[in-house]
Amino acid sequence: MNLIKITFQDAASGARTVEVEPNGTVMEAAVLNNVAGIVAECGGGCSCATCHVHVDEQWIDRLPAPAPEEGDLVEFLDGAGPTSRLSCQLELTPQLDGLVVRTPHAQG
Amino acid sequence: MIDDSVRVAVVGAGHGGTTVAALLRQHGFGGPVTLVGAEPHPPYHRPPLSKSAGGALEPLRPEAFYAEQRIGLTLGATVRALDARESVLLLDDGSRLVSDVVVLALGARPRRLQVPGADLPGVHTLRTVDDARALTGELGPGRSLVVVGGGYIGLEIASTARRLGAEVTVVEVAERVLGRSAGAELADRLTARHRAQGTRILTGTAVAGLTPAPDGRVGAVVLDSGRSLPCDVVLVGIGAQPCDELARSAGLECDGGVLVDERGRTSAPGVWAVGDMTRRPLAGRSGRFRLESIPSAGEQAKQVVADLLGLPAPAPEVPWFWSDQFDLKLKIAGLVGLGETTVVRGDLDGGRFAVFHLDGAGRVVAVETVNSPGEFMAGKKWMAAGSVVRPDALADASAPLRESIVEGAT
Numbered sequence: 176m177n178l179i180k181i182t183f184q185d186a187a188s189g190a191r192t193v194e195v196e197p198n199g200t201v202m203e204a205a206v207l208n209n210v211a212g213i214v215a216e217c218g219g220g221c222s223c224a225t226c227h228v229h230v231d232e233q234w235i236d237r238l239p240a241p242a243p244e245e246g247d248l249v250e251f252l253d254g255a256g257p258t259s260r261l262s263c264q265l266e267l268t269p270q271l272d273g274l275v276v277r278t279p280h281a282q283g
Numbered sequence: 284m285i286d287d288s289v290r291v292a293v294v295g296a297g298h299g300g301t302t303v304a305a306l307l308r309q310h311g312f313g314g315p316v317t318l319v320g321a322e323p324h325p326p327y328h329r330p331p332l333s334k335s336a337g338g339a340l341e342p343l344r345p346e347a348f349y350a351e352q353r354i355g356l357t358l359g360a361t362v363r364a365l366d367a368r369e370s371v372l373l374l375d376d377g378s379r380l381v382s383d384v385v386v387l388a389l390g391a392r393p394r395r396l397q398v399p400g401a402d403l404p405g406v407h408t409l410r411t412v413d414d415a416r417a418l419t420g421e422l423g424p425g426r427s428l429v430v431v432g433g434g435y436i437g438l439e440i441a442s443t444a445r446r447l448g449a450e451v452t453v454v455e456v457a458e459r460v461l462g463r464s465a466g467a468e469l470a471d472r473l474t475a476r477h478r479a480q481g482t483r484i485l486t487g488t489a490v491a492g493l494t495p496a497p498d499g500r501v502g503a504v505v506l507d508s509g510r511s512l513p514c515d516v517v518l519v520g521i522g523a524q525p526c527d528e529l530a531r532s533a534g535l536e537c538d539g540g541v542l543v544d545e546r547g548r549t550s551a552p553g554v555w556a557v558g559d560m561t562r563r564p565l566a567g568r569s570g571r572f573r574l575e576s577i578p579s580a581g582e583q584a585k586q587v588v589a590d591l592l593g594l595p596a597p598a599p600e601v602p603w604f605w606s607d608q609f610d611l612k613l614k615i616a617g618l619v620g621l622g623e624t625t626v627v628r629g630d631l632d633g634g635r636f637a638v639f640h641l642d643g644a645g646r647v648v649a650v651e652t653v654n655s656p657g658e659f660m661a662g663k664k665w666m667a668a669g670s671v672v673r674p675d676a677l678a679d680a681s682a683p684l685r686e687s688i689v690e691g692a693t
C-alpha cells in the first residue's frame with residue numbers, strides 16, 4: 176500500500192511529517208509516531224477531546240463533516256477554532272496525502 | 284533535571300508507565316528508558332475490559348512503537364524489591380536492573396471479598412485482560428451472574444453480561460449504586476435503566492457468603508438476610524487497593540497509596556510514582572486524593588516528565604473520567620462530593636441529561652453527563668475558569684449553554 180504523508184505542526188517543537196498507511200485515523204498515526212501534543216486519553220472513543228487538532232484551512236473542506244457528538248465536544252473545547260477537529264474521528268484515505276494539522280497549545 | 288546520561292526505569296507497563304516512557308521521548312529525552320511489566324501482554328487499554336465482551340486486547344501502542352522509540356520493554360517480569368537509595372530493582376527471575384531514576388506505576392488490584400466461599404471456582408475479579416477473558420468466557424445465554432458491588436466496573440459488567448444474554452443480579456451494600464462518586468439523580472437513573480434491561484439490582488444488601496454447587500463451583504450468593512441467590516458466576520467489584528507493597532518495603536512514605544507531590548515525587552529522592560497506586564494533591568483542593576482513572580494517570584505522567592526534564596509544569600487539571608453502559612455515554616468531571624446544590628439540564632428520564640453540582644458561591648464543582656458532550660465540555664471549562672453560573676438559565680435546556688455564565692464573575 177502506498178504510504179501517505181501527514182504533517183503535524185507544533186508551536187513548541189516545530190513541524191513533523193510522518194508517513195503512514197492510509198488506514199486508521201489521524202490520531203492513530205500520531206500515536207504510532209509519538210507525535211507531541213496528541214494525548215488521546217480515551218483511545219479514540221470520541222469521549223476525551225484530547226486528540227484535538229486545528230486542520231489547515233486548505234484541507235478543512237476536504238474532510239467529512241463532524242458527527243453531532245464530535246461537534247458538541249469541539250464547540251465547548253478550550254482553545255478550539257473554526258477548523259478544529261478531533262483527530263480520532265478523521266479516517267485516513269489516500270486522498271488525505273499531504274494533510275497538514277496543527278496541534279493545540281494544550282490538550283483537554 | 285536529568286540529561287541523557289541518566290538511566291530511567293519505569294516499573295508497571297500499564298496506562299501510567301507507558302505514558303511516562305512515551306512522553307520522555309516526545310520531549311526529546313535521549314537516555315536509556317526501560318519499561319518493566321508483570322503482565323505477559325504488551326501494554327493495552329483497560330477500559331474496554333468491562334465495556335466490551337470477549338476480552339479482546341487493544342494495544343496502547345502498536346508493536347513497532349517501542350523499538351522505534353528505543354523503549355526497552357520487558358514483559359512478564361515482576362519487580363520483587365526496590366533499593367531506593369541505589370535505584371536498583373530486583374526482578375523475579377533473580378536479575379537486577381540498575382538505573383538512576385525509578386518511576387513506579389504499579390496500579391491497583393481488586394479488593395477481595397472477606398466472606399466464606401470467596402475463593403470458589405467461578406468467582407472472578409476484573410483488572411487484567413486475562414481476568415476479562417476468564418469472566419466473559421463463562422457468560423452467555425442461560426448463565427446467571429451475580430455482581431457484588433454496584434460501582435462503575437460492576438455496572439459496566441452488568442450491562443455487558445446482559446448483552447451476552449446472561450441473567451444478572453447486582454448486590455450493593457449501600458442504599459444506592461455508585462456510592463459517593465455519583466449524585467443521587469444519576470445513580471437513580473442508572474439503576475432504573477439497568478432494571479429496564481432486565482438486571483436485578485438489590486441495594487442496602489450485604490453478602491454473607493458464597494456456597495458451592497455440587498460440582499464444587501460457586502452455586503449461590505447468600506445475603507445477610509439469609510436469602511440465597513443461585514448463580515453460575517460471580518464478579519466481585521468492590522473497589523481496588525493500591526499496589527504499594529514494593530514502595531512500603533523500600534521505605535517510601537505510604538498512606539492508602541504511595542504519597543506523591545504535585546510533581547509525582549515520592550519521599551525518596553530518585554523515585555517518582557504515578558497512577559492508581561498514588562495519593563496526590565489536586566490544585567485548589569486540600570488533602571490528597573487517590574483518583575483511579577486514565578486521565579489522572581496521564582496527568583501525573585505529564586507532571587513527572589515535566590519535573591524530570593525541567594519543563595513547565597502542566598496547567599492545573601479538572602479531574603474527569605467516563606463510563607459506557609448500554610447506549611449511555613457517561614462523562615463525569617470534578618468531584619461530586621464537594622457540591623451543595625444541583626441543577627439538572629435535560630430530561631432525567633430521556634437518556635440525555637446533565638447534572639451540575641454547584642458550591643455555595645454558584646461555581647460549578649462537578650458535572651455528570653449522560654449522552655451530553657457539550658454540557659460535559661462546558662462544565663469542565665467552567666470549572667477550570669472558576670465560572671459562576673445562573674441556575675435558572677442552566678436548567679433551561681432550550682437556552683444556549685453560554686447564557687448560563689455570569690459574565691465577569693470568577
Ligand SMILES: Cc1cc2nc3c(=O)[nH]c(=O)nc-3n(C[C@H](O)[C@H](O)[C@H](O)COP(=O)(O)OP(=O)(O)OC[C@H]3O[C@@H](n4cnc5c(N)ncnc54)[C@H](O)[C@@H]3O)c2cc1C
Binds near residue numbers: 296298603607
Ligand atoms: C475493568 C476496568 C475498566 C476501567 N474503565 C475506566 C474508564 O472507563 N475510564 C477511566 O478513566 N478509567 C477506567 N479504569 C481505570 C484505569 O484503567 C486505571 O485508572 C489506569 O489503568 C491506571 O493506570 P496505572 O498505570 O496506575 O495502572 P495499570 O494500568 O493497572 O498498570 C499497572 C501495571 O503494573 C503492573 N505491575 C504491578 N506490580 C508490578 C510489579 N511488582 N512489577 C512489574 N509490574 C507490576 C501490573 O501488572 C499492571 O500491568 C478502568 C479500570 C478497570 C480495571
Ligand code: FES
Binds near residue numbers: 222223261
Ligand atoms: S482520542 Fe479521545 S476523543 Fe479522540
